[in-house]
Amino acid sequence: MIENLLGLKETSAEDINAILDDAFKLKQEVLLQDIKKSAILNGKSIITLFFENSTRTRVSFELASKYLGAVAANISASSSSVAKGETLIDTVRTLEAMGTDVIIIRHNQSGAPHLVSRYTKSKIVNAGDGMNEHPTQALLDMMTIKEKKGNIKGLKVAIVGDVKHSRVARSNIYGLKKLGAEVVLAGPSTLMPVSLDEMGVKVYNDVEKAIQDADVVMGLRIQLERQKKGLFPSVREYNKYFGVNKERLALAKSDAILMHPGPVNRGVELNPDIIDGEQSVINEQVTNGVCVRMSVLNMLANGKRFGE
Amino acid sequence: MDLNSGSNILIKNGLIVDPKNNINETLDLLIKDGIISEVGKNIESDGAEVINAEGKVVAPGLIDLHVHFREPGYEYKEDIATGSMAAARGGVTTVVCMPNTNPVVDNPAMVKYVTERGKEVGLTNVLTTACITKGQKSKEISEIGELKDAGAVGISDDGRPVLTPSLMRRALEYAKMFDIPVMSHSEDLDLVDGGSMNEGYMSTYLGLRGIPKCAESVAISRDVLIAEEVGGRLHVCHVSTKNSIDAIRRAKERGARITCETAPHYFSLTDKAVEGFNTNAKMNPPLRDDEDVAAVIEGLADGTIDAIATDHAPHDSDEKEIEFSLAANGIVGLETSLGLGYTNLVRTGKLTLPELIKKMSVNPAEIINIDRGSLGVGKIADIVIFDTENEYTVDINEFASKNNNCPYDGMKLYGRVDYTILCGEVVYKR
Numbered sequence: 001m002i003e004n005l006l007g008l009k010e011t012s013a014e015d016i017n018a019i020l021d022d023a024f025k026l027k028q029e030v031l032l033q034d035i036k037k038s039a040i041l042n043g044k045s046i047i048t049l050f051f052e053n054s055t056r057t058r059v060s061f062e063l064a065s066k067y068l069g070a071v072a073a074n075i076s077a078s079s080s081s082v083a084k085g086e087t088l089i090d091t092v093r094t095l096e097a098m099g100t101d102v103i104i105i106r107h108n109q110s111g112a113p114h115l116v117s118r119y120t121k122s123k124i125v126n127a128g129d130g131m132n133e134h135p136t137q138a139l140l141d142m143m144t145i146k147e148k149k150g151n152i153k154g155l156k157v158a159i160v161g162d163v164k165h166s167r168v169a170r171s172n173i174y175g176l177k178k179l180g181a182e183v184v185l186a187g188p189s190t191l192m193p194v195s196l197d198e199m200g201v202k203v204y205n206d207v208e209k210a211i212q213d214a215d216v217v218m219g220l221r222i223q224l225e226r227q228k229k230g231l232f233p234s235v236r237e238y239n240k241y242f243g244v245n246k247e248r249l250a251l252a253k254s255d256a257i258l259m260h261p262g263p264v265n266r267g268v269e270l271n272p273d274i275i276d277g278e279q280s281v282i283n284e285q286v287t288n289g290v291c292v293r294m295s296v297l298n299m300l301a302n303g304k305r306f307g308e
Numbered sequence: 309m310d311l312n313s314g315s316n317i318l319i320k321n322g323l324i325v326d327p328k329n330n331i332n333e334t335l336d337l338l339i340k341d342g343i344i345s346e347v348g349k350n351i352e353s354d355g356a357e358v359i360n361a362e363g364k365v366v367a368p369g370l371i372d373l374h375v376h377f378r379e380p381g382y383e384y385k386e387d388i389a390t391g392s393m394a395a396a397r398g399g400v401t402t403v404v405c406m407p408n409t410n411p412v413v414d415n416p417a418m419v420k421y422v423t424e425r426g427k428e429v430g431l432t433n434v435l436t437t438a439c440i441t442k443g444q445k446s447k448e449i450s451e452i453g454e455l456k457d458a459g460a461v462g463i464s465d466d467g468r469p470v471l472t473p474s475l476m477r478r479a480l481e482y483a484k485m486f487d488i489p490v491m492s493h494s495e496d497l498d499l500v501d502g503g504s505m506n507e508g509y510m511s512t513y514l515g516l517r518g519i520p521k522c523a524e525s526v527a528i529s530r531d532v533l534i535a536e537e538v539g540g541r542l543h544v545c546h547v548s549t550k551n552s553i554d555a556i557r558r559a560k561e562r563g564a565r566i567t568c569e570t571a572p573h574y575f576s577l578t579d580k581a582v583e584g585f586n587t588n589a590k591m592n593p594p595l596r597d598d599e600d601v602a603a604v605i606e607g608l609a610d611g612t613i614d615a616i617a618t619d620h621a622p623h624d625s626d627e628k629e630i631e632f633s634l635a636a637n638g639i640v641g642l643e644t645s646l647g648l649g650y651t652n653l654v655r656t657g658k659l660t661l662p663e664l665i666k667k668m669s670v671n672p673a674e675i676i677n678i679d680r681g682s683l684g685v686g687k688i689a690d691i692v693i694f695d696t697e698n699e700y701t702v703d704i705n706e707f708a709s710k711n712n713n714c715p716y717d718g719m720k721l722y723g724r725v726d727y728t729i730l731c732g733e734v735v736y737k738r
Contacts, residue, residue: 009513087630109631110515111585130633132515170515194518195509 007133008174022295022306041070064293123300138171139292153180161220186210245271322361326683327662342732369401369690371672374617381410386622392431393708396736399692402433406466414439416458446471461676464491480540499523525551536564544568550603569615572648587635622711650723693727
């Protein structure tokens, strides 16, 4: 059973499967009910501590907490004492002292959740740290893949885009490899981190080679500021060589699914026709996000599996 | 601590390792009035205090070309007293302080303050560099002549590179008149581009922005080529990459007057030590990979790398126990350098013991042109006696340094210091 959720590099295949199994149950027994209410986190307090802007992830965690009956509060860096120069460790200790059971942290610095986890008894969930990991995103991606494909082992998953700066890509690489998927990556060489191949993944600059016969095609969000830094010359050229469009998606298996962590830059990394096409599971990903977060919060706050 | 002042000392039956005089055998050594008065067999004590050094190594005191004692300005990190104590515990009898204090050491008064304060403390010979450029701002060269006259043994903007090649050229040309080494922190900040660890598998794995190796090798190549052309005395600080070492090797082969140093962590650790976002493995240059560690060791063995210097860099825990990218660069090193050198270079057969002492005492003395690093008769009695037979465990809680930012805690090493003797006085005894 997980102690914290710092990242999927720290999480075993067994624990990942447990989180996914509970998430499927919670989807049926809570999220898909007319009255989305459970009492399993009654009396638990859960705080989202976000140092970066976010709407969907923060709301997803907040709803997951509330559907399960927890007391939920949100802190964003601009409205906290962090702006007054308080250290991260002091902030987290203060929250712990108020009786917080779980702290969900998003931070622009890789390793921030790992740092605070050494200084607090509150359970820590990483909601995205720098370029390192975004484990609940990868969990919801894996849940969606499992839901659509039945299992994950043996599937070919192509991840396309800015892998270098992507915590979503890293968490998916660690998680999908642990569950036995074949992971291939594609994107411009300036947006690929070094030594990726040492992680046991295939790396292409040719998107079409990566997508060929894939079961899952996952686009990554391109931060438009990367273009200003000179990492690619123009959005137009990016879309021409690395954008996923109908023709490229057709190279994947006929029943392949199309995923994206959102929000999508329409016409940049994915073309509009496929975003809204029948292979797209982008909205299901969002739904499943609430489910995996309910699953993780239950494990951490209650220290047991759902239904136990 | 049992301090012994003023009296005569006879060191009996130690393995005298004195590469300057080509001595590497078991002998006695007699110190009179702070000076080495005799080295030979069966010397009579004649009233001198006797140190039994049987089974131990007796070598010239270590000379560390690169330390940060932080005084004045950052006494919460370290001061000259605690830094000197750390040096004494590490067998280091001469240190060269870097000038990035607050205010920086860019005028004669500051040079005198640091060296005088060192003398007051009296636990190690405290020397200092002074800034290459006024205020370390990379705009104008400082008053290098005056600084040398005040006692600076080198000039350095350590912590920062000299930003423009033309300024580095002027500094080398000007410093050449005064025969003072320009100790360069060579780094191309444009290529660093906000990185916080070595760019490689580990930076990809941890999602940390990487510092490419070329951020060092490009800057070193620049400085080496300029120095070669103007004939200046360039000393390159803390080299850590294969290509940096190659650039220096080739320039030396062409006859350039270039020297360089590496630090113990560059032959003892790789960037794997960063795993878990360990800020005690964060320094600049960053820890590199296996290939570079091998190149550093090769560079030490073939003479490309002249010296081992610690880059002893104490930081308060509030500057280290924070987010990795924001954490301060550097680790303390004075109390582990001999152990790391002995264990990782001599015991592994990469260097002989006399070669190690050359890198840690003889060559550093020559680089800053001081009459130390020798156990010759008539020389100042700066001596380290250490144990190469028994393994010990590094315990950061025993450190004299004000801060324990160190990745070696719990590491098993050989080469523990038993005695440090400064000008004939025992300044540390285990």
